[in-house]
Amino acid sequence: MYAYNDFDEAFVRERVAQFRAQVERRINGSLTEDEFRPLRLMNGLYLQLHAYMLRVAVPYGTINPTQMRQLAHIAEAFDKGYGHFTTRQNIQFNWPKLRDLPDILDALAEVQMHAIQTSGNTIRNVTADHFAGAAADEIEDPRPYPELLRQWSTDHPEFQFLPRKFKIAITGSPNDRAVTKAHDIGLRMVRSADGVPGFEVIVGGGLGRTPMVGKVIRGFLPTGELLPYVEAVVSVWNLLGRRDNKYKARIKITVHEHGLDEIRRLVEERFAEIRPSFSGVDPQLLAGFKQHFAGPDLAVRPVDAFDAARRADPAFRSWSDTNLAAHRAADYAIVTISLKKPGATPGDATSAQMRAMARIAETYGHGELRISHEQNVILPHVHKSDLPAVYRALREADLASANVGLVSDIIACPGMDYCALATARSIPVAQEIAERFDALKLDHEIGPLKIKISGCIYACGHHHVGHIGILGLDRAGVENYQITLGGDGTEDMVLGDKTGPGFSYDEISDAVERIVRAYLALRLSQAETFLQAYKRVGLEPFKAALYDREAQADAA
Amino acid sequence: MTRLFTPKVVTANDLLDGDVVWLTEDGRWSRSIHEAELLEDEAHATIRLLLAQSQGRRVVGAYLADARSGEHGPEPVHFREAFRTRGPSNYSHGKQGGI
Ligand code: SF4
Numbered sequence: 001m002y003a004y005n006d007f008d009e010a011f012v013r014e015r016v017a018q019f020r021a022q023v024e025r026r027i028n029g030s031l032t033e034d035e036f037r038p039l040r041l042m043n044g045l046y047l048q049l050h051a052y053m054l055r056v057a058v059p060y061g062t063i064n065p066t067q068m069r070q071l072a073h074i075a076e077a078f079d080k081g082y083g084h085f086t087t088r089q090n091i092q093f094n095w096p097k098l099r100d101l102p103d104i105l106d107a108l109a110e111v112q113m114h115a116i117q118t119s120g121n122t123i124r125n126v127t128a129d130h131f132a133g134a135a136a137d138e139i140e141d142p143r144p145y146p147e148l149l150r151q152w153s154t155d156h157p158e159f160q161f162l163p164r165k166f167k168i169a170i171t172g173s174p175n176d177r178a179v180t181k182a183h184d185i186g187l188r189m190v191r192s193a194d195g196v197p198g199f200e201v202i203v204g205g206g207l208g209r210t211p212m213v214g215k216v217i218r219g220f221l222p223t224g225e226l227l228p229y230v231e232a233v234v235s236v237w238n239l240l241g242r243r244d245n246k247y248k249a250r251i252k253i254t255v256h257e258h259g260l261d262e263i264r265r266l267v268e269e270r271f272a273e274i275r276p277s278f279s280g281v282d283p284q285l286l287a288g289f290k291q292h293f294a295g296p297d298l299a300v301r302p303v304d305a306f307d308a309a310r311r312a313d314p315a316f317r318s319w320s321d322t323n324l325a326a327h328r329a330a331d332y333a334i335v336t337i338s339l340k341k342p343g344a345t346p347g348d349a350t351s352a353q354m355r356a357m358a359r360i361a362e363t364y365g366h367g368e369l370r371i372s373h374e375q376n377v378i379l380p381h382v383h384k385s386d387l388p389a390v391y392r393a394l395r396e397a398d399l400a401s402a403n404v405g406l407v408s409d410i411i412a413c414p415g416m417d418y419c420a421l422a423t424a425r426s427i428p429v430a431q432e433i434a435e436r437f438d439a440l441k442l443d444h445e446i447g448p449l450k451i452k453i454s455g456c457i458y459a460c461g462h463h464h465v466g467h468i469g470i471l472g473l474d475r476a477g478v479e480n481y482q483i484t485l486g487g488d489g490t491e492d493m494v495l496g497d498k499t500g501p502g503f504s505y506d507e508i509s510d511a512v513e514r515i516v517r518a519y520l521a522l523r524l525s526q527a528e529t530f531l532q533a534y535k536r537v538g539l540e541p542f543k544a545a546l547y548d549r550e551a552q553a554d555a556a
Numbered sequence: 557m558t559r560l561f562t563p564k565v566v567t568a569n570d571l572l573d574g575d576v577v578w579l580t581e582d583g584r585w586s587r588s589i590h591e592a593e594l595l596e597d598e599a600h601a602t603i604r605l606l607l608a609q610s611q612g613r614r615v616v617g618a619y620l621a622d623a624r625s626g627e628h629g630p631e632p633v634h635f636r637e638a639f640r641t642r643g644p645s646n647y648s649h650g651k652q653g654g655i
Contacts, residue, residue, distance in 0.1 A: 027572070029613040047616055049636075050643055050650045051574035080649055095649065097573045345646045416636060417644035425639075427646045477634055 012109045015116060019043050020102035027098065044115025045101060048420050054093045054101065056108060056115045060128035060146040060170070061089035061371045061378075065358035068369055070111040072354035078104050083354070085339060085347040087411060087460055088167075089127050089371045094418055121162045123153035123234070129171040129178045130372035133295050134334050134380035136326035139189045139197050142172035144289035145226055151285075152227055159234060163241030164249035166234065167206075174491065179373060181205045181214040181493035182465060184251045185233060188491065190220065198222045203233060203263070204255030205493070207459035212252040213493045215260050217267065224286075225271075228278040232271035236263065296366035298329050299383050309388035316391050318444070319402035327381065335365075335379040335390060336372070338401040338409060342438035346412045346430050347375030356397035364390050373462075374411055376404065406443040407451060407516065408434035411462055415455025415472060416479075422455035424472025424479040425505070429453055432509045437516075446516055449530045450489075465489035467531050468515060469496045470508065481508040485515070485542055486534040497539050499546055511546055518545035564601050565592040565623040565630050566608045567640070568615035576640045576651070577615060578630075579608050585615060587651065589641050590629030595620070 019039070026036040040046075044055040056071070071091055075083045078100045079093045086092055096104060108114055126146035133141040149168060153159060159166075169183040180186025186202035199221045205214025221229055233251075240258060242248040248257075255263050310317045325334040337357060339347050349357070357377055361369045364386040370378035382390055394400040403409050410433060413419065415426030430453055437443050452466030456473075463469030469484035481503050484496030503511045516530075522541055523533045534542070566579035567589075577585040578592035586592060595601035601620055608618035622633040632638040643650020 033612050033616050047569055047574055049640055050576060051569075080647070094644075099572060416639055417646055422636075425645060427644070431646065474636075479635060 009109075009112070012112070012114050012116075015043070015114070016102060016105045016109050019105060023098060023102055040101075042116065043101075043105065045096075046420070048094070048414075048418050049416070049422075050418070051095045052098060052101075053418065054096045054104060054115060055086075056091050056093070056113060057125040058089050058091060058113075058371045059150055060126055060132070060143050061130050061373075062128075062132075062143060063369050063371060065362045065367055065369065067111045067113055068354050068358040068361070070107060070113070072351035072358070074104055074107055075354070076351045077107075082348050082350045084345070084414065085349065085371050085375050085377070087373045087375060087413065087462055088125065089130070089373055090125065091371070092414070094414075121160075121164050121166075123149070123156070123159055123162070123166045123168065126150060127167070127169045127178055127183075127373060129173060129176075130370045130374075130376075130378050131177060131325060131334050131380065132172055132370075133293060134327055134332075135173050135177075136328050137175050138173040138328065139191060140172050140223075141290075141293050141295065142170045142187070142189055143293050144286055145187065145223070146170050147289045147292070148227060148286055149230065152231075158238070162234070162238055163243045164246070166237075166251070168230070176489075176491035176493075177372075179462065179465065179489045179493070181491070182207050182211075182462070182489065183214065184237075185230060186214050187226070192220050196222070199226060201229065201233075204252040204260075206250055206252040207462060207464050208250075209247055209457045210253065211459065211464045211495050212256065213495065214252075215255065217260065217264050225275065228275045229267075229271055231274060232267045235274075236266045236270055240266075296368070296381055298332060298381065300331070301383060301385055303331050303384040306384040306387050309391075313388075315402070316388060319391055319400060320387060322402045322406060322444075323404045324387070331384055333382055333384055333387060335382050335387070336404045337377040337379065337394060337399050338404050339376050339399075340403055340409045340434065341398065341401045342403070342408045342434035343431050345427050346410055349377070353397050353399055356393065356399065360390055360393045363393075374409065376409070403443060405448050405450070407437045407446050407449045408443055410434055410451045410453060411466070412453040413455050413461035415453070415461075419455060421458060422472070423457075423474040424455050424481065426453040426455040426461055426470075426472055429470060429472070429481065429505070429508055433512050436509050436513060440513075442516070442520075445526075446520065447526065447529055449516070451512070452487075462489060463487070464495045465493060466496060467534070468512060470512075473502060475502065479505045481505070481511075483511060483515070483546070485539060486531065488531060499539065499543055501547075514545045515542050518542055561596075561598040561601075562622055562633075563624060563630075564595045564620040565589065566595070566601075566604050566618055567592070567621050567637070568608060568618035571612075571614055571616055574616075579604060579618075583607070585611075588629075589623070589632060589637075590626075592623070592630045594623055594625055594630045 025031040046053045084092045168185045169178045169180045170187040171178040172189045182205045188200045201218040202214035203217040237251045365379040366381045410430040412426040412430035416422035450467045452462045453470040454461035454463040465487040471482045483499045487496030488494040581593040623630040642652045
């Protein structure tokens with residue numbers, strides 16, 4: 001992976017030293033909160049409901065075992081012994097103390113991590129396909145490009161005070177696992193007619209208050225032209241974007257108000273202007289980054305142990321059915337470690353679990369780890385013969401839930417258990433739904449199903465693109481949960497349809513169970529997934545299951 | 557139409573650890589809502605909030621939250637404020653777990 005050069009190292013250390021002085025001045029009263037707030041946010045420090053929260057970037061979701069161990073250490077030494085992995089491929093610590101912050105940032109800098117630009121109206125941490133560099137369906141490892149974008153955008157003078165935050169997602173595979181159509185810019189690698197890799201550039205996607213599916217602004221962009229093109233998009237938006245109204249400031253609104261064709265015209269114009277000044281520099285840089293991401297030397301060994309374990313151990317077989325994905329090398333697999341044990345908090349890992357994952361990655365995974373936006377951890381390169389040992393080690397760490405992509409693999413934002421912006425809780429809703437289906441032993445029968453929960457309209461839990469989306473609201477001083485169905489976060493992105501009136505905290509799990517039972521009753525066969533069935537039959541049968549009293553009485 | 561003033565407490569987060577605090581009648585910041593001063597007069601509430609907002613060296617983000625009087629002193633009205641008196645629901649952390 002990418003390693004800091006001397007410049008990066010000095011930059012991050014300098015920022016920590018500055019922040020140490022700022023914290024001191026805040027505590028001794030020479031800085032007011034109004035003065036300090038933007039400074040702490042620039043360093044990823046939020047004030048939440050019960051405590052401060054530190055958000056640490058995991059750039060494009062890639063993290064090594066040393067870094068993972070340091071996160072475990074920080075969780076233990078300065079927090080409550082766990083961390084929360086988020087849908088933005090970050091990790092959040094929920095209980096840091098203000099005085100400890102500079103030491104925590106120093107500890108992060110020791111392993112080349114930081115919390116810069118995890119907040120504010122800047123270009124945020126670029127998110128990437130969590131299977132990058134390993135997936136069988138990948139055209140090229142996309143990560144050199146976000147690294148290029150990161151270096152270009154970090155502290156870029158023109159882009160520190162943008163109209164609003166700006167999020168970019170990238171995937172090197174035509175099968176989109178990075179929800180690129182829900183980002184300000186989405187980059188999806190495709191091949192030109194003559195087989196050359198390039199990017200389909202998508203613009204103006206986003207969830208939140210006004211959810212929009214991103215639109216293709218450039219069908220094919222040669223990879224070498226990425227930086228000037230992205231800069232052209234950002235600078236067109238920087239000029240046109242609405243600074244008068246926070247809710248209309250994101251580029252999705254700019255695209256909506258000016259029209260895609262007009263934005264495309266302006267971007268191409270700007271692109272033509274700035275492209276000449278870019279030539280020569282980034283191809284060299286990029287070649288350097290590509291070396292950093294070259295990937296491990298894969299072993300050639302027999303895979304008999306894998307097949308034997310699958311025959312002998314049903315639990316292993318079940319886990320390997322759900323938690324493995326196809327690797328570009330046939331003898332390898334991509335392992336998804338589920339942080340979704342039914343009843344546990346989605347995305348949380350204890351220090352002991354972080355250390356276990358670091359150890360397993362070192363022993364069996366070529367020292368590589370990824371964080372997925374679905375709040376799980378990935379071992380991208382595991383030889384199939386090592387999978388039984390990996391599974392045993394995961395079991396010992398209580399990390400062997402065989403539920404990836406199933407009903408209990410729920411995305412949930414922190415919601416009103418932590419988040420100061422929340423209008424309702426999301427974590428306990430996820431816990432209860434997962435426990436309920438676990439008790440019913442229905443998860444494998446139900447098959448692929450993505451439930452996504454947000455605790456307010458900002459939609460950090462991506463509820464609009466959940467097959468079943470749940471949005472927690474405050475209706476007259478009571479938690480109320482609105483359901484959407486049929487959302488899809490892939491390259492065919494669709495926003496879910498609202499079912500109708502919401503449900504109370506006590507009713508929401510029942511409501512979800514009614515939806516799932518309706519699906520089981522109406523699907524053509526076990527091969528028809530929830531999403532396929534929904535596309536076939538539409539909202540009505542599910543509405544009936546949710547709201548029709550007679551239907552409920554029949555089902556009871 | 558005059559809006560009826562509903563009773564309030566002044567609440568904020570502690571500067572150093574972020575823990576939820578409430579302003580008491582004698583001007584302390586208590587970790588328990590039950591010790592808070594219940595403000596039943598709008599003008600007085602405004603004055604107390606101004607006082608709280610001038611204490612930026614101790615607390616962050618002071619605001620008025622609805623409260624009612626209960627057996628042990630003021631109690632929260634809205635569920636958000638109720639969570640702030642306890643902590644998160646997924647772990648026994650925060651006030652319910654002795655921080
Ligand atoms: S969706 Fe809302 S409640 Fe959930 S983390 Fe985002 S801002 Fe907080």
